[in-house]
Amino acid sequence: MEKVELSPRCPIRTTLELLGGKWRLVIISSLADQQLRLSALKRKIPDISEKMLIQELKILTENYLVERINFGEVPPRVEYRLTEAGKKALPLVGSMAEFASNYEQDIRSL
Amino acid sequence: MEKVELSPRCPIRTTLELLGGKWRLVIISSLADQQLRLSALKRKIPDISEKMLIQELKILTENYLVERINFGEVPPRVEYRLTEAGKKALPLVGSMAEFASNYEQDIRSL
DNA sequence: CTCCATACTTACAAAAAGGTTAGTACCCTA
DNA sequence: TAGGGTACTAACCTTTTTGTAAGTATGGAG
Secondary structure: OOOOOOOOOOHHHHHHHHHOOOOHHHHHHHOOOOOEEHHHHHHHOOOOOHHHHHHHHHHHHHOOOEEEEEOOOOOOOEEEEEOHHHHOOHHHHHHHHHHHHHHHHHHHOO | OOOOOOOOOOHHHHHHHHHOOOOHHHHHHHOOOOOEEHHHHHHHOOOOOHHHHHHHHHHHHHOOOEEEEEOOOOOOOEEEEEOHHHHOOHHHHHHHHHHHHHHHHHHHOO
């Protein structure tokens, strides 16, 4: 729930602390090519609960992976986008996609 | 605890189901270049509990990412190694390491 | 015949993650 | 002045994950 303080130098652990869990990478990949408001993210990730979405966005923001832009309007308008550090998680998403596709291949031919 | 049945086609989800959690990728990266017996893995990952190590190895084995080799000796001798499918998780470990290193850079210059 | 080493199991408990539901604040519009 | 749309909070509960501690099986060495 709070800002992550990194454990002593296992890069896997570091990455898991920042990006682990069911939703963070899904959120990041949803922001890959457009900044979106909360309501749009909700629509893009239909099965996430509102609580988790907001909570995870908050953590990602606190860790400088996502930036929150408040337009100060009423009704509220807030948009989220990846920071430069956050964009660097995208190759990881790519690796995961590739692993998944390889895996399904490999399993079928078994 | 049981063999994973894949959810309908989100590659991130697929990969998380197979490799998510605190230990699986650590185990996989420990087996990257040598097949090891349980006791050796325990030494290599000192802070994993025996139960988790065995449990996660079992799941990885059931999902064809790790192979269990039983030498049928007494006292028991069992070794674990990555399958071809398991080796394909290594680039993912690489991406995670790179992300972590980038991240620490980016954070420092902030 | 007792003990040892190794892999593994089981029962239980604690902690973390995720989900549900109801509510708040804000100003605008009707 | 009542209601609507949007982002967000809070209290509570369930489920999942992880950890702890004790115990099992095996055959050979002493």
